[in-house]
Amino acid sequence: MGARVITITSGKGGVGKTTATANMAVSLARLDKKVVCVDADIGLRNLDVVMGLENRIVYDLVDVVEGRCKLRQAMVKDKRLPDLYLLPAAQTRDKTAVSPQDMITLANQLREDFDVVLIDSPAGIEWGFRNALAPADEVIVITNPEVSAVRDADRIIGLVEAAERKVPTSLVINRIKPEMIRRGDMLSVTDVMEILSIPLLGIIPEDELILISSNRGAPLSLDNDKSPAAEAFRNIARRITGEKVPLAQFDQKAGLFQRLTRVFGSSDSS
């Protein structure tokens, strides 16, 4: 089949990488794509609990790499959808159990059977991130509209750009609060894009349902079709499949009055 291998990364932890991976995977599977998500965070696996598949794990990624089982045996099928699988990380090992070359070999095996392989990268810029990056055809950088997350995203983008193999990157801005942007108390989508200067794949509004669905182990995007966050994930999935989907308008910085004062008040365009 020749899947696309997409690595999801962020630099900083806690920006919603794992939740985003789960919801993108579910959304892609609901668009009739055959999807596997790979948890590359060895020693700190989490994608299984967010997806609600933690009780069905028999083998893991390290078992596959070290030859204790076949790849098929380690993959957990999500029974709620026809074509969604999880390859869980090992919980009792550390990141050095897997090498970048192992990840390339593994991804090449998965390519044959799937449309999309999503790799959930661990936070940081060390070994685990290198492993997750090694097989990637594309990289999705997730960030929040916060100084720390944007700074780390910039670092990650720099590292991806500096790699020998050129891999296209795109950006997802997670946990946007439109009301705070309107008040001028949160970096807007435009601000973050201007600073990071890579193509925007999508924006996700803050949504309480995300936490509730993680509590239950049932990713938001499985149902909840009216939730703005679920819609945002669905739009991202559609863009990944090549569809042109306009961005939602979470980005109004200011009312008309403030915009007028901005136009008249300052001549320097920064």
Place this chain on the structure above:
Amino acid sequence: MASFFDRIMGRREPNSAEVARERLKLVLVSDRSDLSPEKLEEMQSEIIQVIKRYLEIDEAMVHLKLERRQRKTYMVADIPLERHPQDYQIGPEAVPPESGAPAGAEVSHVPHVADTQPKKPGDVSGSTPA
């Protein structure tokens, strides 16, 4: 809270998002350059020494900074000259053509600084400070 007139005139305290944006821009420049402020200063004084061999410059006003545009970092320099470039003649006995005064009498040329600035090829940034 800015007053109505302040807002009309565009005079207001920057909001926290604007502060965040400016702080980020600055920190990312140094994140990406591996150049400490001390090294930058050292380089600036060396550059000044080189330029002074060819041109008279207003040393106190020289300003060197790193600036990000898109995903590239640029070094931008403001180097005010003490006279019009065309006033210079090559050679040790160089004399400004219009006055015949010795080369040391640059005080009378100070007003030219403002005129020459936009024409200088090195002046990419205009004169907006960061």
